Amino acid sequence: MGTFTKICSIILVLVLLSAAGVWFAFETYTRSPMSSEPREIPLVVPEGASFNQVIEDMARQGAVKYPYVFQLMVRIKKQQHNLKAGEYMLNTGWTPERLLKELVTGKGVLYTLSFQEGLTWWQIADIVQQQGFAKAEDFAKVIHDPEFLKKHNIPFSNAEGFLFPETYKLNKPQTMNMDAAKKVADMLVLTFWQKTASLWGDHKPSPEELRKVIILASLVEKETGVPAERDTVAGVYANRLEMGMRMQADPTIIYGIGKDFNGDITRADIRNKKNIYNTYQHRGLPPGPICSPGLEAIRAALHPAKHKYLFFVSRGDGSHKFSKTLKEHNKAVRKYQLSRKKK
Structure with a gap:
């Protein structure tokens, strides 16, 4: 082997050793x-x-x-x-x-967005803004957008009833713009469909069935916080619907009044026919849900209890007294409401 060849071989070996050393250092880093x-x-x-x-x-x-x-x-x-x-x-x-x-x-830093069952869309919009995920105004525009409603198969004029109450983990946007509002609204409604998928069985509900169930579920959610009463309350409203009676649900009046409600329902409020959600004046279910109900309220609306109750009144402790006749109901009203006034 010539001198030149030996020199080239040595240089090659040194280069390879250097490259191996660099690569080892890089891998170690x-x-x-x-x-x-x-x-x-x-x-x-x-x-x-x-x-x-x-x-x-x-x-x-x-x-x-x-x-x-x-x-x-x-x-x-x-x-x-x-x-x-x-x-x-x-x-x-x-x-x-x-x-x-x-x-x-990575997902980056995740923050909590949480709200309970029974809130209205404007209450949820305020929470979304307060917790830094989107502007309430942008959120309201998104959930009233016909394209958004069509995309998510929502048969109402807004997404009330479909903003599923849950604790979410998500990134906060760098800018609270319309895209941020769409992201949050999409997440809430997609969660609704994911959580309720098992309730519908092997078929998707028709628009009419969906309307009835979610409206009824929203009434149940607002009327009782006692889990054992949900299907009974749903049964009361189912019985009234079948008999053509008015729902006469106070929460529907409150929803129709909206953000201006001051905490008291007056006789004028009960007599107000202009309030399209006033179920004391208008027969049947209200035109739309009055809140976003939880899963168990939706389940109760799908499977209301079979009974003959037509009335119920609050006992003052969160539970209710159910009655089959107006006479029984009036007696219960005197017992529980008057006793509360005395206290």
Whole structure:
């Protein structure tokens, strides 16, 4: 072997050894924690930000060391176009691989959006705004949008009754715009269909069946907070519907008054025929749901109890006294309502 060949061989071996050393160092970097003293660092990735910009920001905050090596890792793994905008809580105890995975596949920081059964759409809109997920005004526009209602098979003029009460975990938007409102509204209604899927059996409800069930469920939700009474209350309204009686439900009057309700139902309110939700004046169910009911109220509306009760009155402790005749009902009213007034 000639001298030149020997020199080339030595150079090749040195190059290979150097490359192996570089690769080993690179692999060690990607799999080693960035700090032996872990601490959390908040990071906001704006819409349209590049990976280079975000890496520079992380380096300034101490969330990543050797930023140029991190940039190389991003390119090698072909993730430079997969950065997800959002709010993140990073940890200096993570490896660079773990950090990259969080930025391209993670959900970021999740916040709680929670509301109980029986709230109206405008109450829910206020909660959505108060908790920082969308403007109440934008949310209202979305849930009244005909295209939105058609998309989700909602047979009413708005999504009342379909904003499923639940505790949700989601990212907060960087800007509370119309897209943010659509995201929240979509989530609530999709959850409604997911949660109620098992109730419909092997068929989807017709628009007319859906209208009746959700309206009735909303009445049940507003009338009683006692789980054992739900199907009984549903049975009362089912009996009244069958007999052509008026529902005479106070919560429907309140809903028709809307945000202006001051806490007291007056005789004028009961006599007001202009209130289309006044079931003391208008026969049958109201024109739409009066709140978003929970799953058990919907179940009760689908399977109301079979009985002969036509009336019920609050006992004052959350439960109700059910009666079959007006005479029995008037007696119960005197017993429970007058006793409450005396107290």
